[in-house]
Amino acid sequence: MIVQGKDIAQSVLERADVCIVGSGAAGAILAWEMAEMGRSVVLLEKGGYHPRNDFNQREEDMIPMLYKNSGLQFTLPTGFAVAQGSCVGGSTVVNDAVCFRTPDAVLGWWTDQYKVDGVDPGTMKRYFEKVEPRISVGVVQPFELNRNNLILKQGSEKLGWSGAPNSRNCKNCRQCGLCHLGCSYGTKQSMLETYIPDTQSKHGDLVKIYADTTATSVTRSGSRATGVIATVAGTGDRTFSLSVKAKLVFVSAGTVASSELLLRSGLNINGLVGKGVAIHPSPGVVGDFAETVNGHEGIPMAYHCDEFSVVKTGKRGYMIESIFLAPYQFSLSLPGFDYDVKQLMSRYNHYALLGSLLHDENVGTVRLGGPLGAVLEYGLTSADAKLMIEGMKNSARVLLAAGATQVITSHRKKTVIYSEDDLDLIESRGVGPTEINVASAHPQGGNRMGGKPEGAVVDSYSKVYGFENLFVCDASVFPTSLGVNPQLTVMALATRAAEHVGENWAKYAGGS
Template sequence: MLNVTQAKDIKQSSVTEIADVVVIGSGAGGAVMAYELANAGRRVVLLEAGPYVPSSEFNEKYADMFERLYVDGAGQTNADGDLTILQGRCLGGSTVVNATAAFRTPSWILKKWKTRHGVEGMAEADLAPVFEKVEKRLSVHVNQPQEINRNNLLMREGCEKLGWSVKPMARNIKNCSLAGYCISGCRYDRKQSMLVTYVPWAIEKGAKVYTDTDVEQITTKGSRATGVIAKVRDPKNSRSVSRLTVRARLVVLSAGAIQSPVVLLRSKIADSSRMVGKNFACHPSLAVQGIFDEVVTGWSGALLGVYCDEFDHPGKGRFLLQGGAGDPYLFAQVLPGLGREHAQMMTRVNHMTNLIGLIHDRNVGRVSLKDGVKHIEYRLAKEDKPRIRKAVKAGARIWFAAGAKKVVLPTIKPIILESEKDVAAINGMPMEPADLRITSYHPQGTCRMGGDPKTSVVNSRGQCHDVSNLVIADASVLPSSVMVNTQMTTYAIATHFANLISAEPDRYLG
């Protein structure tokens, strides 16, 4: 058990902490910042809105773990209700419940950030040593043969028959147990999430950690941040048990691409550009299933095995395809149909494969406040719809090339293809969000980084243009969708910002 202050531990009605740095959020950005700054000798207080759930309590039952580890019990959606947005809400954040894909930021994305957004100091050569450092710490490695299960072997076979590029996935995992329950938390501590790496490392260096703590406001005096005001809540009933005030010389906001803008908007700061909450992207993701004669049991073994990057090209669509199948509980969530029709499809689940199309989307969404609570607006951009159609076509072709007898499309009403020749029918597949099963695993944007204070929220050093001792270090600062899974990009950016703070503390802490 970690030395963490939870709601049950606090008896006073109000608590005050004095620190050099207060960090809001314990996910990929916050945990890294907390450790790096504590390691540099700073007094750090780390605040997490979610509960501390030790891995000994992970039970591999999705219904239980979704409720305990995810925002809104894994039921967070956009305002229209046609996009599910998954985020972790626990000590360690989304790193506890992600699928461990470990991609570096594509070089073409970094180039675009410089040319279009004026981001400095983040070229591929600048970040390469940072990525190397993080990858070593988190045991990132390319999947070995035993880590590629039957679901992923079939995907690789289909890609190879089509002559498409397919590669083993790199993952941040040590001696994988091959349980396959990554997204409900790794009970074996093999996944190198923040819960088992940077958070305990920060605690060892003296950081004080509070969970069950909702930050209500970042406090300021003039143009300087002075700390935060938060409520510590009983995780069982959300009742406030104490008021926590942290006074700090530096505030680091790492609450994620949805909650970070919410905190800023509630605090009424850092928004002279009127860009806080705008430019929301989410990597809309759609699942395509193959149905085979053979028993596949796609959830047996490591969740993510291989990926197809054949279409990572502006002329081919800019999307990735990743192999990964959950157990029957997850298949039940993504398979189309209702009642008897759905139940009949579920009888074939042992024979099903699954892959995910990950779309490089435009930053067209927005996070705002409505009646004091988060309000997420997102509709597919016109330019993204052809990419989705291409991704679904590619997924269907992969499964048929691998020997599938049928392919199930990611639509609300069942559309099942019987053979390769039916793939052309995808041209007529309904493309409105309400017609598709779309999920986001990677919300990003909303506090864009850039060189122009009129079009961005933070500069290339992570500092808010309006408040120099307020740093934002999470996926909200990404100037554009990164196309790949976002955790490694977030780790790298947070490490980079922490290095800058340690190199020039007076610039940040005053």
């Protein structure tokens, strides 16, 4: 059953085996897996419940409806935009459906440096193989690549750099190019189309989802979590309190919000909650082509160049990805207020857009404060700044190799590259906080997983150190950033945590 704020007229008390906060990539899977084991679940979701018929593909309606803080979340003091979904289904509803398994090298670091148990590639494969068919992961076929994607393919091939079509979780994509605005055809196999409805139809008696409901604290008695207190946004300005008593609690509110909830609940027992956040900052580089590109038509984000990424090199670098955006979001990749964005946007149909996804160091911190309740402090290390500049230069090289007449970077001061000779401009402008617009859609970390309590917030199976039955399970537990798009890793780790909890139910939850 999905209960919406408009259905509530008084304070509510719920009891369940498990309370889960957040219904995104992790929370939705945990709810399904727990119900499969016969456990009753109350799932709390801050955002609204919007089935696909609510999606009208208009940015001005969809961004406020589906994104955290209407899409306006920025790092301090750098001002990088960090997008996260906030609705039933979480960020999976607005994401680009790109699917990568966790790179083996990254799993190696987690095992060797952070002593995480059971995340070797062989073990993780089992969880990927469980999730992938459920969300219909398949590789985009070469004939399906649109012009924007072909530009990345052709440009990188000319330079001798390796790449491949992406795997995506989209079944019979209708190729509208508007994944970021929610898939109105229901072909993107987000949580909203898969685990959530499956849970409702098979386990409707066991799982109750409250939408429009913000968890405000996790309650505890000594080292045991006892439940969650939440606020339900009812009709108009009315709010109601919801109290859930549970035997076991999963916090799966996503990076930033999960740390915020732990901090707000006074559960930062080792002082590490909120530390070690990465965001995969991804500056856009735009290529202007004489012919029309129409990057908004066809399958978006369908190709990647991995020449400089951890997937190929085994070390931190960057992945060049062909991304495309609807006009408002696209305009944010263009030079800022000191230039005529409208004039630049008149070439929209001729633009190709590449993003270089930086495999950044985990140096960000979530702390309480600010108008949103939590602040994400984040800046580039000097090594990351160097890599970001290199990634932008190589993205520009790809576009020039594919025939772009000019390449425009996302520096606030208009920066145009016409040939290899101009590439040093990127370096001289730099990537300082006042120089460049950078977007991120992959915040990770803040509640680091580790095999030992020193340096970690949760253990190898997502249980918070110092607590018997409190778990954090979402992108916030990654020990390091991934260097590839993260949704499959979140889903696999959630499947693994659920299996572990199921096998050890009596130990964690008490009773049988």
